[in-house]
Amino acid sequence: MIEARGLARTFTGKHGRVEAVRGVDLSVAPGEIVGFLGPNGAGKTTTLRMLTTLLAPTAGTATVAGRDLRADPGGVRRRIGYVAQGGGTDPSVPAGEELDLQARLYGVDGRAQRIAELCARLELEGLWDRPCGALSGGQRRRLDIALGLVHRPPLLFLDEPTTGLDPQSRGNLWEHIRSMRAGDGTTVFLTTHYLDEADALCDRLLIIDRGRIVAAGTPAELKRRVAGDVVTLQLADPSGAARAREALSRHRSVRKAVAAGGAVRLTVEDGERQLMSLVRTLDAAGVELASLNLARPSLDDVFLTVTGRSLRDAA
Numbered sequence: 134m135i136e137a138r139g140l141a142r143t144f145t146g147k148h149g150r151v152e153a154v155r156g157v158d159l160s161v162a163p164g165e166i167v168g169f170l171g172p173n174g175a176g177k178t179t180t181l182r183m184l185t186t187l188l189a190p191t192a193g194t195a196t197v198a199g200r201d202l203r204a205d206p207g208g209v210r211r212r213i214g215y216v217a218q219g220g221g222t223d224p225s226v227p228a229g230e231e232l233d234l235q236a237r238l239y240g241v242d243g244r245a246q247r248i249a250e251l252c253a254r255l256e257l258e259g260l261w262d263r264p265c266g267a268l269s270g271g272q273r274r275r276l277d278i279a280l281g282l283v284h285r286p287p288l289l290f291l292d293e294p295t296t297g298l299d300p301q302s303r304g305n306l307w308e309h310i311r312s313m314r315a316g317d318g319t320t321v322f323l324t325t326h327y328l329d330e331a332d333a334l335c336d337r338l339l340i341i342d343r344g345r346i347v348a349a350g351t352p353a354e355l356k357r358r359v360a361g362d363v364v365t366l367q368l369a370d371p372s373g374a375a376r377a378r379e380a381l382s383r384h385r386s387v388r389k390a391v392a393a394g395g396a397v398r399l400t401v402e403d404g405e406r407q408l409m410s411l412v413r414t415l416d417a418a419g420v421e422l423a424s425l426n427l428a429r430p431s432l433d434d435v436f437l438t439v440t441g442r443s444l445r446d447a448a
């Protein structure tokens with residue numbers, strides 16, 4: 134559904150050159166929900182705007198929904214839906230009117246039926262006459278999605294669909310996105326910087342950092358392949374962190390050791406079995422331990438492993 138090779142975008146302005154996206158390759162199969170994850174400023178929106186024809190790439194090629202991005206941008210636009218960050222509704226216009234107008238703009242066959250179908254599926258019934266500005270955050274996001282889907286596109290792009298929503302509305306929106314896929318087989322490509330969203334909603338993830346894709350796979354694959362188990366050793370005396378890190382990084386099970394805030398954080402193969410041996414290594418190095426924690430990897434650990442930074446800190 135999407136094939137991109139070497140997609141890049143450089144901005145040149147008064148303050149110099151910004152290489153926002155530096156050669157992105159990506160493939161999305163029909164029916165997938167793919168999450169594009171990364172910290173603020175990583176290049177998510179820029180990539181999305183290129184894939185949706187809103188921004189011309191400086192380099193690279195892409196086929197989107199079966200059409201060539203450069204040769205046939207109009208063809209791409211007719212076959213995709215795009216929901217921008219914050220949506221694009223007029224606060225003073227009633228929700229139903231927005232939907233009707235969008236359907237007319239696209240010349241949708243069976244307009245009334247398509248709108249009724251979307252309203253039922255996205256729980257928008259009864260909101261027809263309500264001005265968009267008077268809808269709740271969750272309702273507005275569902276209306277934005279309905280607007281993006283009115284012309285039955287096989288591919289839907291969502292830019293940070295749940296930013297600003299409370300946890301309950303976020304979970305509710307995830308359900309709706311899944312039901313779109315189940316009902317029409319819609320392929321969904323979404324950007325997010327929420328790790329829980331990426332984990333719970335997406336079949337596959339692409340992690341972008343500083344304009345490059347640094348990891349790709351299903352959430353489970355990424356956690357298994359990239360991260361290993363995470364052992365955090367809190368030291369009694371924070372000044373021993375560097376020494377502890379050095380001793381532990383020589384341990385045969387340790388893939389990566391990072392010292393931060395008086396603790397050493399290890400990425401370890403088979404963490405449970407290695408705990409005693411790690412404690413002995415620390416003991417031999419003369420470093421006193423205050424506490425110990427073993428955790429299965431999270432997506433944040435994946436990001437930390439591939440970039441050396443925490444996604445939470447970076448976001």
Ligand SMILES: Nc1ncnc2c1ncn2[C@@H]1O[C@H](COP(=O)(O)OP(=O)(O)OP(=O)(O)O)[C@@H](O)[C@H]1O
Pocket residue numbers: 144145146151152153171172173174175176177178179180326
């Ligand atoms: N029109 C522009 N002119 C100059 N620089 C830009 C422009 N648009 C984006 N950038 C820069 O390109 C980089 C990538 O921005 P982009 O909006 O793609 O990131 P993002 O991952 O979507 O971030 P966020 O999560 O904050 O939305 C940033 O450094 C940003 O400041």
